[in-house]
Amino acid sequence: DANGNFTPQSAGFAQKNGLKPEQLTVVETEKGPFIYAKVKIKGEKxxxxxxxxxxxxxxxxxxxxxxxxxxxxxxxxxxxxxxxxxxxxxxxxxxxxxxxxxxxxxxxxxxxxxxxxxxxxxxxxxxxxxxNQPQPILALPEERREALIKTVSSEAAVHGYKADLDEDLIQETVWFTEHPVAVSGNFEIKFLTLPKDLITTVLKKQIKMFPVTNAQGELQPYFIAVRDGISVNQNEVSDGFKKVMSARLSDAVFFFENDKKDGLAKFHEKLKNIQFLEGLGSMAEKAVRTQKLAACLCEKLGKTQLKETVDFAARHAYDDLASHVVYEFPELQGYMGGCYAELEGHKDAAAALKEFYYPLTSSSELPSDEAGQIVSLAGKIDTLVGNFLIGQVPTGSEDPFALRRQAFGAVRILLEKGMNVSMKELVDTASSLYPAGTQDKGLAQLPGFLFQRLALVLEQRGHDARVLDAVSNWYEIPLPQIEALVSALETVKTGEEFAAVLESAKRVCNILKKAGEVSENVDEKLFELPAEKALYDKIREVDASLGCRVHTAADKDAYLNVLKTYGAFKEVLENFFKDVMVNADNEAVKNNRLALLARVRRYLTQTVADITKL
Structure with a gap:
C-alpha cells in the first residue's frame, strides 16, 4: 500500500504459496512494482x-x-x-x-x-x-507411416493407378493401426455419376479408404482400404469393405438425387429458417448482405463485367447449407452448391460457389477466378464484421467460428490478387449493411485483429513484419500498396543517410512530446537564425516537389522515390539542432520553432509511414 505495507491480498498470496508476507519479494517492472513468491519444492523420486x-x-x-x-x-x-x-x-x-x-x-x-x-x-x-514377432507390430509412428504409404502406393500401382494419399487420412490411419496392410477392391461404375468430391469424402471420411486415380487424375471405381496385420484372406476382407462402401455410396446417391429435385431455389427459401448467429438474423439475411457487399466490390474494383456472375454466386453462396448432402457432409459446403449450380446451367457461377470457402487453411489455394475471389472476400468480411459486432472476438486459443482463418483468407485474397481496396472501406461498407439497431459490442477490435493477420501474412511472404508498425494508416490503404511500402521501407531503413534522418526524427518527436499540443503555423518573421529558414525552405521545397505523389504511390519504386526525399532533411536537421535552441526565452520564437518541428514531424511520420517506429 502507500505506506509500503503488504495488503490483505498480498498476505493471501503468500499464504496460498506457503509463505509469510515478509518472505515475498517486490520487483520493479515496466508496468510498476509486482510481488513475487519464491517457493522451493522438494523433488520426489x-x-x-x-x-x-x-x-x-x-x-x-x-x-x-x-x-x-x-x-x-x-x-x-x-x-x-x-x-x-x-x-x-x-x-x-x-x-x-x-x-x-x-x-x-x-x-x-x-x-x-x-x-x-x-x-x-x-x-x-x-x-x-x-x-520381430511372428505377426510384426510397428511400434514407432514414423515407421507405421512409412509402411502405410508404401503399402497403399504399391497396391495402387499393381492396378496401374495412383493412390490419393490424403495427409489427414494418413495421420488417422497411422494411429488406428499397428501394422498397416493395404487391401484393394472395386465399386460399381454407376457411382461415378456422383460428384467427385462427394465420392472421395465418403471414402476418406466415412470409411477411411484411399481413392485412386489414373494417370490423368481421373477418379477410378477402385479403392484401397487398410487392415491391421498380414492376412492370407485378402479377398474376403476386400469383399467386406465392398459391402460397406456400396451401402455408403448408395446413401450418397439418395441424398444427391433428392437435392437435385429440390434445386437451389428451394434451398434458398429454406435459408430463412437457418440462423446465422444469435442477434444477426438468418442465413437468408447474410446472403443478402454478402450479395450487396460483393456488388460494391465489383463497382470499386472496376469489374462490372462480372456483376451478373458475382450477383448470382453471392445470392446462392449459402444455399447448399439447406441440402441433404451438406447436412450429412458439412465439409462439402460450397462445393455442392457449385455442383447444383452447374446442373442448373450456371457454369460461370459454379466455380465461384465451389471455391467460396477457399482458402481452407491459412496457406492453401485461393479462389481461382475473379468472381470467386470477390464473392469469397465479401462472405468473409461479412462474417468477421458480424461476429465482432456481437462481441464474438477470438481470445487465446478460443476461436469457435474460425475467424482467424476467415481473416487470413480475406487478407490473402486482397494482397495476392492485387485488389485496390482498403480494409476500412470493406469493414465500413459491411457494417453499414447490418440493421441500424444492431448493438455494437466489439467492432472497434476488428482493425487490430486484422492487423495481426496482415503482419503474419507479410511474414509468410518474406517480409519483416515489424516494419508494418511504421505504416500507421495501414487500415486506410489497399493491401497491395501496404506490401509495396513495407518492401520499400525494408530497402531504405539500413541506409546510412536514412539512419541519420531517423535519429533526427526521433529527436523531433521527443521534443514535441514534452512540449504538448503544438501548432503547425510557422511565421517566417520570427526566424532569428539561418538554420531555421533553411529547414523551412526545405519543407516547402519537398512539399512542392512531392505534390500528390504520396497518395498515388502504388508500387515499391514509387514509395522508394518518396522515401528518398526524407534524405533531404539530413543536413538541414543536423544544422538546425546544432545552431538553434528550440526552447528560446522568447515564447513566440520558441512556439514558432516548435511549429517548424511539428511540420517536420508530420512529414516524417504521416506522409507515407511513421519512420520513428522502425
Missing amino acids: TAKLLPEIFTRLVTGLEFAKNMIWEESGLRYGRPIRSLIGLYGDKVVKFSVAGVDSNRNTYPLSSFGRKPIKVEHADKDYYADLLR
Whole structure:
C-alpha cells in the first residue's frame, strides 16, 4: 500500500504459496512494482511419482464415444485388457479399471493372447521386440507411416493407378493401426455419376479408404482400404469393405438425387429458417448482405463485367447449407452448391460457389477466378464484421467460428490478387449493411485483429513484419500498396543517410512530446537564425516537389522515390539542432520553432509511414 505495507491480498498470496508476507519479494517492472513468491519444492523420486502419472495418462485419454465396460464404472472408448508400466527394468505398479500393470504386452488379436515379455523401457529395444514377432507390430509412428504409404502406393500401382494419399487420412490411419496392410477392391461404375468430391469424402471420411486415380487424375471405381496385420484372406476382407462402401455410396446417391429435385431455389427459401448467429438474423439475411457487399466490390474494383456472375454466386453462396448432402457432409459446403449450380446451367457461377470457402487453411489455394475471389472476400468480411459486432472476438486459443482463418483468407485474397481496396472501406461498407439497431459490442477490435493477420501474412511472404508498425494508416490503404511500402521501407531503413534522418526524427518527436499540443503555423518573421529558414525552405521545397505523389504511390519504386526525399532533411536537421535552441526565452520564437518541428514531424511520420517506429 502507500505506506509500503503488504495488503490483505498480498498476505493471501503468500499464504496460498506457503509463505509469510515478509518472505515475498517486490520487483520493479515496466508496468510498476509486482510481488513475487519464491517457493522451493522438494523433488520426489521418479519411481514414486510414476504410478499416479501413468494412471492419469490412461484415464485422461478422451474418446468421441465412451462406454462402461466393467464394475469400476470407468467410462472408456474400449475395454482395458492389459497395462504395461516400466521404469528402466522395474515394473511400475498401478491399476485402472480392475487391471493391474505388469511387464507384458500382447500380439495382434488374430495371433492369440500369448504375452510378450518386455524386459526394460527402451524405445528402440521395444520397437525391435515387437517388429520381430511372428505377426510384426510397428511400434514407432514414423515407421507405421512409412509402411502405410508404401503399402497403399504399391497396391495402387499393381492396378496401374495412383493412390490419393490424403495427409489427414494418413495421420488417422497411422494411429488406428499397428501394422498397416493395404487391401484393394472395386465399386460399381454407376457411382461415378456422383460428384467427385462427394465420392472421395465418403471414402476418406466415412470409411477411411484411399481413392485412386489414373494417370490423368481421373477418379477410378477402385479403392484401397487398410487392415491391421498380414492376412492370407485378402479377398474376403476386400469383399467386406465392398459391402460397406456400396451401402455408403448408395446413401450418397439418395441424398444427391433428392437435392437435385429440390434445386437451389428451394434451398434458398429454406435459408430463412437457418440462423446465422444469435442477434444477426438468418442465413437468408447474410446472403443478402454478402450479395450487396460483393456488388460494391465489383463497382470499386472496376469489374462490372462480372456483376451478373458475382450477383448470382453471392445470392446462392449459402444455399447448399439447406441440402441433404451438406447436412450429412458439412465439409462439402460450397462445393455442392457449385455442383447444383452447374446442373442448373450456371457454369460461370459454379466455380465461384465451389471455391467460396477457399482458402481452407491459412496457406492453401485461393479462389481461382475473379468472381470467386470477390464473392469469397465479401462472405468473409461479412462474417468477421458480424461476429465482432456481437462481441464474438477470438481470445487465446478460443476461436469457435474460425475467424482467424476467415481473416487470413480475406487478407490473402486482397494482397495476392492485387485488389485496390482498403480494409476500412470493406469493414465500413459491411457494417453499414447490418440493421441500424444492431448493438455494437466489439467492432472497434476488428482493425487490430486484422492487423495481426496482415503482419503474419507479410511474414509468410518474406517480409519483416515489424516494419508494418511504421505504416500507421495501414487500415486506410489497399493491401497491395501496404506490401509495396513495407518492401520499400525494408530497402531504405539500413541506409546510412536514412539512419541519420531517423535519429533526427526521433529527436523531433521527443521534443514535441514534452512540449504538448503544438501548432503547425510557422511565421517566417520570427526566424532569428539561418538554420531555421533553411529547414523551412526545405519543407516547402519537398512539399512542392512531392505534390500528390504520396497518395498515388502504388508500387515499391514509387514509395522508394518518396522515401528518398526524407534524405533531404539530413543536413538541414543536423544544422538546425546544432545552431538553434528550440526552447528560446522568447515564447513566440520558441512556439514558432516548435511549429517548424511539428511540420517536420508530420512529414516524417504521416506522409507515407511513421519512420520513428522502425
